[in-house]
Amino acid sequence: MDHKYMAEPYKVKVVEPIAMSTQQERTEAIKRAGYNTFLLKSKEVYIDLLTDSGTTAMSDNQWSGMMIGDEAYAGSANFYHLEQAVRELYGFKYVVPTHQGRGAENILSKIAIKPGDYVPGNMYFTTTRAHQEMAGGTFVDIIIDEAHDSQVEHPFKGNIDLKKVQALIDRVGADKIPYICLAVTVNLAGGQPVSMQNMREVKQLASKHGIKVMFDATRCIENAFFIKEREDGYQNKTIAEIVKEMFSYADGATMSGKKDCLVNIGGFLALNDEDLYQKATQLVVVYEGMPSYGGLAGRDMEAMARGMYESVDYYYIKHRIEQVRYLGDKLTQAGVPIVKPIGGHAVFLDARAFLSHIPQDQFPAQMLAAKLYEISGVRSMERGIVSAGRDKEGNHYFPKLELVRLTIPRRVYTYAHMDVVADAVIELYKKRDSIPGLKMVYEPPVLRFFTSRFEPLK
Numbered sequence: 403m404d405h406k407y408m409a410e411p412y413k414v415k416v417v418e419p420i421a422m423s424t425q426q427e428r429t430e431a432i433k434r435a436g437y438n439t440f441l442l443k444s445k446e447v448y449i450d451l452l453t454d455s456g457t458t459a460m461s462d463n464q465w466s467g468m469m470i471g472d473e474a475y476a477g478s479a480n481f482y483h484l485e486q487a488v489r490e491l492y493g494f495k496y497v498v499p500t501h502q503g504r505g506a507e508n509i510l511s512k513i514a515i516k517p518g519d520y521v522p523g524n525m526y527f528t529t530t531r532a533h534q535e536m537a538g539g540t541f542v543d544i545i546i547d548e549a550h551d552s553q554v555e556h557p558f559k560g561n562i563d564l565k566k567v568q569a570l571i572d573r574v575g576a577d578k579i580p581y582i583c584l585a586v587t588v589n590l591a592g593g594q595p596v597s598m599q600n601m602r603e604v605k606q607l608a609s610k611h612g613i614k615v616m617f618d619a620t621r622c623i624e625n626a627f628f629i630k631e632r633e634d635g636y637q638n639k640t641i642a643e644i645v646k647e648m649f650s651y652a653d654g655a656t657m658s659g660k661k662d663c664l665v666n667i668g669g670f671l672a673l674n675d676e677d678l679y680q681k682a683t684q685l686v687v688v689y690e691g692m693p694s695y696g697g698l699a700g701r702d703m704e705a706m707a708r709g710m711y712e713s714v715d716y717y718y719i720k721h722r723i724e725q726v727r728y729l730g731d732k733l734t735q736a737g738v739p740i741v742k743p744i745g746g747h748a749v750f751l752d753a754r755a756f757l758s759h760i761p762q763d764q765f766p767a768q769m770l771a772a773k774l775y776e777i778s779g780v781r782s783m784e785r786g787i788v789s790a791g792r793d794k795e796g797n798h799y800f801p802k803l804e805l806v807r808l809t810i811p812r813r814v815y816t817y818a819h820m821d822v823v824a825d826a827v828i829e830l831y832k833k834r835d836s837i838p839g840l841k842m843v844y845e846p847p848v849l850r851f852f853t854s855r856f857e858p859l860k
Protein backbone atom coordinates (compact mmCIF):
# COMPACT_ATOMS: atom_id res chain seq x y z
CA MET A 403 0.00 0.00 0.00
CA ASP A 404 1.31 3.46 -0.91
CA HIS A 405 1.34 6.22 1.67
CA LYS A 406 1.90 9.95 1.40
CA TYR A 407 5.14 9.45 3.29
CA MET A 408 7.05 6.71 5.04
CA ALA A 409 5.93 6.84 8.67
CA GLU A 410 8.48 6.44 11.46
CA PRO A 411 10.15 3.01 11.44
CA TYR A 412 10.29 3.12 15.25
CA LYS A 413 7.88 3.59 18.13
CA VAL A 414 8.11 5.88 21.12
CA LYS A 415 9.19 4.41 24.47
CA VAL A 416 10.28 7.54 26.37
CA VAL A 417 9.07 11.10 25.89
CA GLU A 418 10.58 14.48 26.67
CA PRO A 419 8.02 17.30 27.06
CA ILE A 420 8.98 20.52 25.29
CA ALA A 421 8.46 23.98 26.70
CA MET A 422 5.85 26.12 24.99
CA SER A 423 6.34 29.91 24.87
CA THR A 424 4.50 33.06 23.85
CA GLN A 425 5.55 35.38 21.07
CA GLN A 426 6.37 38.10 23.61
CA GLU A 427 8.64 35.76 25.58
CA ARG A 428 10.44 34.87 22.38
CA THR A 429 10.84 38.49 21.33
CA GLU A 430 12.60 39.16 24.64
CA ALA A 431 14.63 35.96 24.45
CA ILE A 432 16.06 36.60 20.98
CA LYS A 433 16.94 40.17 21.91
CA ARG A 434 18.73 38.91 25.03
CA ALA A 435 20.55 36.40 22.82
CA GLY A 436 21.89 39.18 20.57
CA TYR A 437 19.86 37.85 17.60
CA ASN A 438 22.10 34.78 17.62
CA THR A 439 20.16 31.51 17.87
CA PHE A 440 23.24 29.83 19.36
CA LEU A 441 22.82 32.02 22.44
CA LEU A 442 19.24 30.97 23.20
CA LYS A 443 18.58 28.60 26.06
CA SER A 444 17.26 25.26 24.91
CA LYS A 445 14.27 25.68 27.23
CA GLU A 446 13.28 28.75 25.21
CA VAL A 447 13.00 26.64 22.06
CA TYR A 448 9.95 24.73 20.81
CA ILE A 449 11.30 22.79 17.82
CA ASP A 450 15.08 22.72 17.82
CA LEU A 451 16.51 22.51 14.32
CA LEU A 452 19.78 24.21 15.24
CA THR A 453 21.76 21.13 14.40
CA ASP A 454 21.66 17.40 13.85
CA SER A 455 24.87 17.14 15.86
CA GLY A 456 24.55 15.10 19.03
CA THR A 457 20.78 15.62 19.04
CA THR A 458 19.92 12.06 17.99
CA ALA A 459 17.48 9.91 19.95
CA MET A 460 19.39 6.75 20.85
CA SER A 461 17.69 3.36 20.59
CA ASP A 462 16.82 1.00 23.43
CA ASN A 463 19.68 -1.16 22.17
CA GLN A 464 22.16 1.73 22.51
CA TRP A 465 20.89 2.65 25.97
CA SER A 466 21.29 -0.93 27.12
CA GLY A 467 24.83 -0.81 25.76
CA MET A 468 25.47 2.17 28.04
CA MET A 469 24.98 -0.17 30.98
CA ILE A 470 27.86 -2.39 29.97
CA GLY A 471 30.41 0.41 29.83
CA ASP A 472 33.83 -0.98 30.75
CA GLU A 473 35.32 2.09 32.40
CA ALA A 474 38.88 0.75 32.58
CA TYR A 475 41.56 3.37 31.97
CA ALA A 476 43.22 1.15 29.39
CA GLY A 477 42.03 -1.63 27.10
CA SER A 478 38.27 -1.14 27.63
CA ALA A 479 36.14 -3.89 26.06
CA ASN A 480 34.00 -1.18 24.47
CA PHE A 481 37.01 0.14 22.56
CA TYR A 482 37.38 -3.26 20.93
CA HIS A 483 33.70 -3.23 19.99
CA LEU A 484 34.18 0.17 18.40
CA GLU A 485 37.32 -0.98 16.61
CA GLN A 486 35.43 -3.99 15.30
CA ALA A 487 32.58 -1.80 14.03
CA VAL A 488 35.00 0.53 12.23
CA ARG A 489 36.87 -2.38 10.64
CA GLU A 490 33.77 -4.31 9.67
CA LEU A 491 31.59 -1.44 8.41
CA TYR A 492 34.12 1.12 7.14
CA GLY A 493 37.09 -1.13 6.43
CA PHE A 494 39.84 0.92 8.09
CA LYS A 495 42.65 -0.84 9.96
CA TYR A 496 43.18 1.57 12.83
CA VAL A 497 40.87 3.72 14.94
CA VAL A 498 41.64 6.42 17.48
CA PRO A 499 38.55 7.51 19.44
CA THR A 500 38.18 11.24 20.13
CA HIS A 501 35.70 13.27 22.14
CA GLN A 502 34.04 14.40 18.90
CA GLY A 503 34.84 15.05 15.23
CA ARG A 504 36.98 18.12 15.78
CA GLY A 505 39.23 16.17 18.14
CA ALA A 506 40.04 13.90 15.20
CA GLU A 507 40.47 16.91 12.90
CA ASN A 508 42.94 18.44 15.33
CA ILE A 509 45.06 15.30 15.42
CA LEU A 510 44.94 14.67 11.68
CA SER A 511 45.84 18.29 10.90
CA LYS A 512 48.78 18.24 13.32
CA ILE A 513 50.26 14.95 12.09
CA ALA A 514 49.74 15.52 8.37
CA ILE A 515 49.94 19.26 7.60
CA LYS A 516 53.17 21.33 7.57
CA PRO A 517 53.20 25.15 7.53
CA GLY A 518 52.97 26.28 3.88
CA ASP A 519 50.93 23.25 2.78
CA TYR A 520 47.66 23.39 0.86
CA VAL A 521 44.63 21.32 1.79
CA PRO A 522 42.06 21.03 -0.98
CA GLY A 523 38.52 20.18 0.06
CA ASN A 524 35.00 19.97 -1.39
CA MET A 525 33.87 23.20 0.25
CA TYR A 526 35.08 24.12 3.69
CA PHE A 527 33.63 23.09 7.02
CA THR A 528 34.08 25.51 9.93
CA THR A 529 36.04 23.38 12.42
CA THR A 530 37.85 21.40 9.71
CA ARG A 531 39.24 24.52 8.07
CA ALA A 532 40.08 26.11 11.43
CA HIS A 533 42.28 23.12 12.34
CA GLN A 534 43.90 23.06 8.92
CA GLU A 535 44.73 26.76 9.19
CA MET A 536 46.00 26.43 12.77
CA ALA A 537 48.41 23.74 11.52
CA GLY A 538 49.75 26.24 8.95
CA GLY A 539 47.80 24.98 5.95
CA THR A 540 45.77 26.91 3.40
CA PHE A 541 42.36 25.57 2.46
CA VAL A 542 41.55 25.47 -1.27
CA ASP A 543 37.99 24.91 -2.47
CA ILE A 544 37.83 22.24 -5.20
CA ILE A 545 34.12 21.51 -5.25
CA ILE A 546 32.30 21.66 -8.61
CA ASP A 547 30.98 25.14 -9.50
CA GLU A 548 27.38 23.93 -9.37
CA ALA A 549 27.66 23.61 -5.58
CA HIS A 550 27.93 27.37 -5.20
CA ASP A 551 24.64 27.98 -7.00
CA SER A 552 21.67 27.22 -4.77
CA GLN A 553 19.32 26.72 -7.72
CA VAL A 554 21.27 24.29 -9.91
CA GLU A 555 19.92 20.76 -9.78
CA HIS A 556 22.72 18.18 -9.79
CA PRO A 557 22.42 14.68 -8.35
CA PHE A 558 25.90 14.84 -6.79
CA LYS A 559 26.47 18.46 -6.04
CA GLY A 560 29.18 17.62 -3.50
CA ASN A 561 31.51 16.24 -6.19
CA ILE A 562 35.10 17.34 -6.50
CA ASP A 563 36.15 19.07 -9.72
CA LEU A 564 39.17 17.04 -10.84
CA LYS A 565 40.38 19.91 -13.02
CA LYS A 566 40.61 22.10 -9.94
CA VAL A 567 42.68 19.45 -8.17
CA GLN A 568 45.00 19.16 -11.17
CA ALA A 569 45.32 22.95 -11.38
CA LEU A 570 46.33 23.11 -7.73
CA ILE A 571 48.91 20.34 -8.18
CA ASP A 572 50.33 22.21 -11.20
CA ARG A 573 50.45 25.48 -9.26
CA VAL A 574 51.93 24.44 -5.89
CA GLY A 575 53.32 20.93 -6.48
CA ALA A 576 52.08 17.62 -5.09
CA ASP A 577 54.60 17.71 -2.22
CA LYS A 578 52.78 20.75 -0.81
CA ILE A 579 49.48 18.83 -0.68
CA PRO A 580 49.46 16.35 2.21
CA TYR A 581 45.94 15.14 1.49
CA ILE A 582 42.66 15.91 -0.19
CA CYS A 583 39.84 16.36 2.29
CA LEU A 584 36.71 14.76 0.83
CA ALA A 585 33.51 15.32 2.78
CA VAL A 586 30.52 12.98 2.42
CA THR A 587 28.03 14.67 2.33
CA VAL A 588 28.95 18.37 2.01
CA ASN A 589 27.34 20.16 4.90
CA LEU A 590 27.77 23.77 3.79
CA ALA A 591 26.63 23.06 0.23
CA GLY A 592 23.31 21.90 1.66
CA GLY A 593 24.04 18.29 2.63
CA GLN A 594 24.91 17.39 -0.98
CA PRO A 595 26.33 13.95 -1.78
CA VAL A 596 29.43 12.82 -3.66
CA SER A 597 29.10 10.07 -6.27
CA MET A 598 30.99 6.81 -6.02
CA GLN A 599 32.50 7.49 -9.42
CA ASN A 600 33.86 10.83 -8.21
CA MET A 601 35.42 9.24 -5.11
CA ARG A 602 37.05 6.61 -7.31
CA GLU A 603 38.43 9.22 -9.70
CA VAL A 604 39.69 11.48 -6.92
CA LYS A 605 41.52 8.54 -5.38
CA GLN A 606 43.09 7.60 -8.74
CA LEU A 607 44.30 11.14 -9.40
CA ALA A 608 45.61 11.57 -5.86
CA SER A 609 47.45 8.22 -5.90
CA LYS A 610 49.15 9.11 -9.17
CA HIS A 611 50.73 12.09 -7.37
CA GLY A 612 51.38 10.40 -4.03
CA ILE A 613 48.69 12.46 -2.30
CA LYS A 614 46.47 10.89 0.36
CA VAL A 615 42.68 11.17 0.47
CA MET A 616 41.10 11.73 3.87
CA PHE A 617 37.32 11.61 4.17
CA ASP A 618 35.25 13.75 6.45
CA ALA A 619 32.97 10.77 7.07
CA THR A 620 30.47 12.66 9.22
CA ARG A 621 27.38 11.95 7.07
CA CYS A 622 28.59 8.91 5.15
CA ILE A 623 25.34 6.98 5.64
CA GLU A 624 23.25 9.77 4.15
CA ASN A 625 25.70 9.92 1.25
CA ALA A 626 25.38 6.16 0.74
CA PHE A 627 21.59 6.44 0.55
CA PHE A 628 21.83 9.02 -2.23
CA ILE A 629 24.22 6.75 -4.15
CA LYS A 630 21.75 3.90 -3.87
CA GLU A 631 18.96 6.16 -5.06
CA ARG A 632 20.76 7.99 -7.85
CA GLU A 633 23.87 6.24 -9.15
CA ASP A 634 23.75 3.54 -11.82
CA GLY A 635 24.74 0.12 -10.57
CA TYR A 636 23.97 0.70 -6.89
CA GLN A 637 20.19 0.23 -6.71
CA ASN A 638 20.53 -3.36 -5.59
CA LYS A 639 23.43 -2.90 -3.18
CA THR A 640 22.88 -2.59 0.56
CA ILE A 641 23.76 0.59 2.44
CA ALA A 642 26.52 -1.38 4.19
CA GLU A 643 28.03 -2.47 0.86
CA ILE A 644 27.97 1.07 -0.48
CA VAL A 645 29.56 2.52 2.68
CA LYS A 646 32.32 -0.08 2.53
CA GLU A 647 33.10 0.73 -1.10
CA MET A 648 33.11 4.49 -0.40
CA PHE A 649 35.80 4.10 2.23
CA SER A 650 37.87 1.84 -0.01
CA TYR A 651 38.81 5.11 -1.79
CA ALA A 652 40.10 6.73 1.41
CA ASP A 653 43.39 6.51 3.30
CA GLY A 654 41.68 7.61 6.46
CA ALA A 655 38.72 9.52 7.85
CA THR A 656 37.67 11.87 10.59
CA MET A 657 34.27 11.08 12.03
CA SER A 658 31.83 13.06 14.09
CA GLY A 659 29.89 10.28 15.79
CA LYS A 660 27.32 12.88 16.78
CA LYS A 661 25.86 12.65 13.30
CA ASP A 662 25.77 9.36 11.43
CA CYS A 663 26.92 7.14 14.34
CA LEU A 664 23.66 8.07 16.13
CA VAL A 665 25.16 9.17 19.44
CA ASN A 666 25.10 12.32 21.55
CA ILE A 667 28.87 12.55 21.90
CA GLY A 668 31.91 10.90 20.32
CA GLY A 669 34.05 10.69 17.23
CA PHE A 670 37.16 9.05 15.87
CA LEU A 671 40.06 9.19 13.50
CA ALA A 672 40.36 6.10 11.29
CA LEU A 673 43.55 5.32 9.38
CA ASN A 674 45.16 2.64 7.23
CA ASP A 675 48.75 3.91 7.39
CA GLU A 676 50.63 2.48 10.37
CA ASP A 677 53.09 5.33 10.52
CA LEU A 678 50.36 7.98 10.71
CA TYR A 679 48.52 5.85 13.26
CA GLN A 680 51.61 5.79 15.50
CA LYS A 681 51.84 9.57 15.29
CA ALA A 682 48.14 9.89 16.08
CA THR A 683 48.46 7.75 19.19
CA GLN A 684 51.32 9.97 20.38
CA LEU A 685 49.17 13.10 20.07
CA VAL A 686 45.88 11.71 21.30
CA VAL A 687 47.31 11.19 24.77
CA VAL A 688 48.07 14.92 24.96
CA TYR A 689 44.72 16.19 23.71
CA GLU A 690 42.11 13.52 24.38
CA GLY A 691 43.25 10.57 26.50
CA MET A 692 44.64 7.07 26.09
CA PRO A 693 44.34 5.72 22.53
CA SER A 694 41.78 3.23 23.86
CA TYR A 695 39.31 5.86 25.04
CA GLY A 696 40.23 9.22 23.47
CA GLY A 697 38.16 11.41 25.77
CA LEU A 698 35.14 9.09 25.83
CA ALA A 699 33.67 6.94 28.54
CA GLY A 700 33.54 3.22 27.77
CA ARG A 701 29.74 3.47 27.61
CA ASP A 702 29.96 6.21 24.97
CA MET A 703 32.14 4.00 22.77
CA GLU A 704 29.66 1.15 23.18
CA ALA A 705 26.72 3.36 22.17
CA MET A 706 28.69 4.58 19.15
CA ALA A 707 29.59 1.06 18.02
CA ARG A 708 25.95 -0.02 18.31
CA GLY A 709 24.76 3.14 16.55
CA MET A 710 27.07 2.41 13.63
CA TYR A 711 25.41 -0.95 13.05
CA GLU A 712 21.92 0.58 13.34
CA SER A 713 22.76 3.38 10.92
CA VAL A 714 23.24 1.06 7.94
CA ASP A 715 19.66 -0.21 8.22
CA TYR A 716 17.90 0.75 4.99
CA TYR A 717 14.59 1.74 6.59
CA TYR A 718 16.25 3.97 9.17
CA ILE A 719 18.05 6.02 6.54
CA LYS A 720 15.20 5.99 4.03
CA HIS A 721 12.87 7.50 6.62
CA ARG A 722 15.41 10.10 7.63
CA ILE A 723 16.06 11.34 4.10
CA GLU A 724 12.37 11.30 3.24
CA GLN A 725 11.42 13.29 6.33
CA VAL A 726 13.89 16.01 5.36
CA ARG A 727 12.55 15.96 1.80
CA TYR A 728 8.96 16.26 3.03
CA LEU A 729 9.77 19.57 4.72
CA GLY A 730 11.69 20.83 1.69
CA ASP A 731 8.93 19.87 -0.76
CA LYS A 732 6.32 21.68 1.33
CA LEU A 733 8.37 24.87 1.27
CA THR A 734 9.04 24.59 -2.45
CA GLN A 735 5.34 24.20 -3.17
CA ALA A 736 4.73 27.49 -1.32
CA GLY A 737 7.39 29.26 -3.40
CA VAL A 738 9.95 29.62 -0.60
CA PRO A 739 13.51 29.71 -2.05
CA ILE A 740 15.55 26.76 -0.77
CA VAL A 741 18.75 25.04 -1.86
CA LYS A 742 18.10 22.45 -4.56
CA PRO A 743 18.20 19.53 -4.58
CA ILE A 744 17.17 18.90 -0.97
CA GLY A 745 20.13 17.44 0.90
CA GLY A 746 20.55 14.75 3.49
CA HIS A 747 20.31 16.31 6.91
CA ALA A 748 18.67 19.67 6.48
CA VAL A 749 16.63 22.05 4.41
CA PHE A 750 18.54 25.23 3.64
CA LEU A 751 16.60 28.46 3.11
CA ASP A 752 18.20 30.73 0.55
CA ALA A 753 18.32 33.92 2.60
CA ARG A 754 19.85 35.89 -0.26
CA ALA A 755 16.67 35.32 -2.30
CA PHE A 756 14.30 35.30 0.69
CA LEU A 757 15.50 38.69 1.96
CA SER A 758 16.78 40.11 -1.32
CA HIS A 759 16.48 43.68 0.02
CA ILE A 760 19.16 43.08 2.72
CA PRO A 761 22.82 43.34 1.58
CA GLN A 762 25.06 40.44 2.63
CA ASP A 763 27.07 42.53 5.12
CA GLN A 764 23.83 43.22 6.96
CA PHE A 765 23.57 39.50 7.69
CA PRO A 766 20.29 38.44 6.05
CA ALA A 767 20.56 34.77 7.06
CA GLN A 768 21.34 35.70 10.67
CA MET A 769 18.21 37.87 10.76
CA LEU A 770 16.04 35.26 9.06
CA ALA A 771 17.01 32.68 11.70
CA ALA A 772 16.25 35.19 14.47
CA LYS A 773 12.84 36.10 13.00
CA LEU A 774 11.85 32.47 12.47
CA TYR A 775 12.52 31.83 16.14
CA GLU A 776 10.62 34.91 17.17
CA ILE A 777 7.41 34.02 15.35
CA SER A 778 7.38 30.27 16.00
CA GLY A 779 9.91 29.03 18.56
CA VAL A 780 11.65 27.09 15.77
CA ARG A 781 15.41 27.35 16.16
CA SER A 782 17.60 27.27 13.04
CA MET A 783 21.16 28.31 12.23
CA GLU A 784 22.89 30.86 10.03
CA ARG A 785 25.18 29.39 7.38
CA GLY A 786 26.36 32.42 5.46
CA ILE A 787 28.67 35.36 5.95
CA VAL A 788 28.79 35.06 9.74
CA SER A 789 29.79 31.37 9.61
CA ALA A 790 32.33 32.05 6.84
CA GLY A 791 34.35 34.37 9.12
CA ARG A 792 37.24 36.58 8.02
CA ASP A 793 40.34 36.00 5.87
CA LYS A 794 43.96 36.52 7.00
CA GLU A 795 43.70 40.25 6.15
CA GLY A 796 40.68 40.60 8.41
CA ASN A 797 38.05 41.05 5.70
CA HIS A 798 34.76 39.16 5.70
CA TYR A 799 34.70 36.14 3.42
CA PHE A 800 31.65 36.78 1.21
CA PRO A 801 30.35 33.25 0.51
CA LYS A 802 28.10 32.81 -2.51
CA LEU A 803 25.65 30.89 -0.34
CA GLU A 804 23.82 32.88 2.32
CA LEU A 805 21.68 30.25 4.01
CA VAL A 806 19.57 29.39 7.02
CA ARG A 807 19.80 25.75 7.95
CA LEU A 808 16.79 23.84 9.27
CA THR A 809 18.55 20.74 10.49
CA ILE A 810 16.53 17.67 11.33
CA PRO A 811 17.72 15.65 14.35
CA ARG A 812 17.70 11.89 13.82
CA ARG A 813 14.69 9.94 15.14
CA VAL A 814 13.48 12.91 17.24
CA TYR A 815 10.66 14.82 15.52
CA THR A 816 7.54 13.67 13.67
CA TYR A 817 5.85 14.76 10.46
CA ALA A 818 3.51 16.93 12.57
CA HIS A 819 6.54 18.91 13.74
CA MET A 820 7.64 19.32 10.12
CA ASP A 821 4.22 20.82 9.32
CA VAL A 822 4.62 23.39 12.12
CA VAL A 823 8.06 24.38 10.78
CA ALA A 824 6.82 24.68 7.19
CA ASP A 825 3.84 26.84 8.21
CA ALA A 826 6.09 29.22 10.17
CA VAL A 827 8.57 29.67 7.32
CA ILE A 828 5.75 30.26 4.84
CA GLU A 829 4.18 32.88 7.11
CA LEU A 830 7.52 34.67 7.39
CA TYR A 831 7.99 34.54 3.63
CA LYS A 832 4.69 36.36 3.16
CA LYS A 833 5.88 39.27 5.32
CA ARG A 834 9.54 39.23 4.26
CA ASP A 835 9.56 42.86 3.07
CA SER A 836 9.11 44.16 6.63
CA ILE A 837 12.30 42.45 7.93
CA PRO A 838 15.36 44.73 8.45
CA GLY A 839 19.08 43.86 8.40
CA LEU A 840 21.44 43.57 11.38
CA LYS A 841 24.66 45.13 12.58
CA MET A 842 27.28 43.13 14.47
CA VAL A 843 27.99 44.50 17.94
CA TYR A 844 30.31 41.77 19.32
CA GLU A 845 32.67 39.48 17.42
CA PRO A 846 35.07 36.86 18.82
CA PRO A 847 38.36 36.18 16.94
CA VAL A 848 37.57 32.62 15.74
CA LEU A 849 34.42 30.65 14.87
CA ARG A 850 32.47 33.84 15.37
CA PHE A 851 29.05 32.41 14.53
CA PHE A 852 28.90 30.67 17.91
CA THR A 853 29.01 33.78 20.09
CA SER A 854 28.76 36.99 18.05
CA ARG A 855 25.96 39.41 18.89
CA PHE A 856 23.78 41.67 16.72
CA GLU A 857 21.24 44.49 16.79
CA PRO A 858 18.56 45.20 14.19
CA LEU A 859 19.08 48.17 11.88
CA LYS A 860 16.36 50.81 11.73
Ligand SMILES: *Cc1c(COP(=O)(O)O)cnc(C)c1O
Nearest residue numbers: 502503504527529589620658660
Ligand atom coordinates in the same frame (compact mmCIF):
# COMPACT_ATOMS: atom_id res chain seq x y z
C1 LIG B 1 29.91 18.33 12.83
C2 LIG B 1 30.91 18.27 11.76
C3 LIG B 1 32.28 18.22 12.05
C4 LIG B 1 32.83 18.39 13.45
O1 LIG B 1 32.39 17.42 14.30
P1 LIG B 1 32.12 17.69 15.87
O2 LIG B 1 31.70 16.35 16.37
O3 LIG B 1 31.04 18.71 15.95
O4 LIG B 1 33.38 18.17 16.47
C5 LIG B 1 33.14 18.09 10.98
N1 LIG B 1 32.71 18.03 9.72
C6 LIG B 1 31.41 18.09 9.41
C7 LIG B 1 30.98 18.02 7.98
C8 LIG B 1 30.46 18.22 10.42
O5 LIG B 1 29.17 18.33 10.10
